[in-house]
Amino acid sequence: MTGGVASPAGRGRHRRVPEHYRRALLTHVLVLAAALALFGVDRTLGWAATVLNVVFLLFFFRHLAFAVSAARWAERDLDAPVVGIETYTPTIAVLVACKDEELVVDGMVAAMLDLSYPPSALTVVVVDDASTDGTGAKLDAWHVANPRLRVLHRPPGAGGGKSGALNDALALVDAEIAVIFDADHQPEPSVLRRLVRHFRDPRVGAVMGRCVVRNGVESNLASTIFIDYLSGYLVNEYGRQALFELPAYGGANCAVRTDLIRALGGWNPHTVTEDTDLTLRLLLDGYRVRYDSTAVDFEEAVLSNSRFWRQRYRWARGHQKCLRDYWRPVVVTPHLSLMEKLETILFLWVYHVPVLCGLGLILIGLRAFGIGGSSLLQMIALSALLFAGPFTELAVGLVLGRVSRKAVWMLIGFIPAFGMSILTATKAYLDGMWGTTYSWSKTARSGATSAPVKAPLPEAA
Template identity: 65%
Template sequence: MVLAAYVLALVGALYLWGADPVLGWLAGALNLVFAVYFFRHLAFAVAAARWAEPDLLAAEVDPDGFLPSVAVLVSCKNEGLVVDGMVQALLTLDYPADRLTLLVVDDGSDDDTGARLDAWADRDRRLRVLHRAPGSGGGKSGALNDALATVDSEVVLIFDADHEPEASALRRLVRHFRDPSVGAVMGRCVIRNGHESSMATTVFVDFLSGYLVNEYGRQALFELPAYGGANCAVRTSTLRALGGWNPDTVTEDTDLTLRVLIAGQRIRYDLSAIDYEEAVVTAQRFWTQRYRWARGHQKCFRDYTWPILRARHLGVVEKVESVLFLLSYHVPVLCGIGLALTALRAFGIGGLPVVGLLPLSMLLFVGPLAELSVGLLVGRVERRAAWSLLGFLPAFVLSVWITSRAYLDGMLGRRYSWVKTSRTGATSTVSATPLTAGASR
């Protein structure tokens, strides 16, 4: 219905006022939106370039000996290719054994995931395994909620099945819960298989931008980073008060981010709490992953924009930034419209000459490019990896198509359920690939 209203409004405007003025006004509105996001990207890039490196190299972990009880939860569904590396990393986490619970959920796997987990549990009593029956439902949220019901720790820490945290990551994350206003904490994820394919290289650089620049900027300028869903900790009392993870969303992390914020608590971001994960290596897997992210993020915009705007404890700037965050998976849709207007103007339709497209074109690319470049610099990635920025041209076009398709499907009410990301079992030896050499301290 909403999509039909948009179409009818556009058709009516074109009929009443003609193509040139309507498309001209539309292009002007897009330029305004892109200008806002350009300055936002630029502000994040400047913040990261100026302040991120000292935080990245922070040596202290828990100078006051703050050690709340922690339950580490991992949901696994058909993860036989990566589960051994993940469990091995969990067992090397630097934390007192009497304050730590390691619980991995076999979410109805039909490969050897369950057998591998049971073998690890037999060898090391610190690991507990929870088996869910096939078809239990709820996706990752359902699996994590079942695990949450069995633990009584003060803090819950989440990793995905392909993640391998540094030994100090847990201590670095939980230290932020000294502050009673903090409901959740996110650490930094680094891609470990950046050389496996050109797509993996693109995702590696994308994560440098997202974690070294974008989230750091949101933390430094607004104290509004997101809860990222993995390598993330959440206060158990906060999580239970909010009803656990939402099984009706396919992006439980964004959903929880907004619910924590609306509840009046804060999220913190710790650059030095690092873990390594596997990037998708093909365009098809990139589509599957980013389509899910787009559908979930766009639904969160529809569900939470009004509650955020009504939240009395948030200031005007915080509300504006939160809405801009919620709109981030709508911007590529607008980019697609901008590209369509570009094509129309090239044929003399739209009221302004092609030279009028220059601000639009610049704003489409320069802001994100600044973030990507700063990510490479702060991450101390080898110079030849800068050529990987060229890979963002096809990735950008693909993202426009993915998010536009997700928006259309969402507006048409097409059903969609959680779909896991396929793995390749990439090597966990981070130092073996020079592309990631600058990412680890």
């Protein structure tokens, strides 16, 4: 297995990283066993609770800072008039990777063809990544009806997942900016102009737009994900930009300079979260990611617990790998200040925090049975810090999202979702440290809320 780590300066091809971290995992176990033997159960667990309280307090202040900044400024930015988006029109290549997406591909293609941008400066390439359903046939029908849509068919076994498909598409185009969407996405027509305006700044290497769940009413799980996205984009992503100018490139509804992505070796096919990987490589190379909350597109939330588990496991597995791959280059890079390095490390720790939350719940449970040296006050603080930060962001997201007052009851859905995040992140952590083989897997779609658009029928001869 190879990893997606660039050189410390950020530029260059991916270098190899260890296949596993079993020795580090074993060291954790041995340190815990030694502490239990030397200091006893009560003192060891008491110290563990103290450490967790410090970590959770740090993340609580981070959540709170994002929530306050979003509450103060985000609504103003959302309502601000957009000026100057008509005057800057670099050449754009829209790239979309599709694998077995027949349920959503028609709505996506219709939205791509409806994008408001000069046709002479726009190329749209959709990749059929060896689909086994009707995706390829539908794309071919769209191409016949509208030749400006280019379709690339990858053969079976081409490999690389989404990253491989995007790299193959990138090789076909000659444009200044690549804009990426997923197969279930349907952007607003103005998205391209809103994204590319930020590239006037030569420091900007990539731009991220705002994704909105379009099927939030279809199930309790979809409603939970809808609120999660409100919080993630209107509060967390906004706060990272407002306070640190360090938003993340999110992998869809986003844009990147083509000369830069080529110089960095393309999207990393050896990671399952190519977006986080690219975010780190851009920062290490001295570039910044910009976030535009007015560049909106709509995507589909998963509707079943099994799909939610697979999706969040993939996110956790890839994000945790990025921490292992990049924390050392982040610490030594000259392109980030001390505070920016701290925020980047905390960002990389996001999918490790649920693992620590699981440990915290275990300590609380043990204390309930009289095991552990922690005081009741310490356990109450630990319990509060487990939930306070994330729920603060969620609450502000509901306000900024201008949803109905009844939507506050949807927060109850985050209790089981919180439990599932602990399980998925913990399994991802153990599997990643042990070196369990894992490759990119797509998220299955339902297509229930896709635009009622059908592929055009070929004309009769």
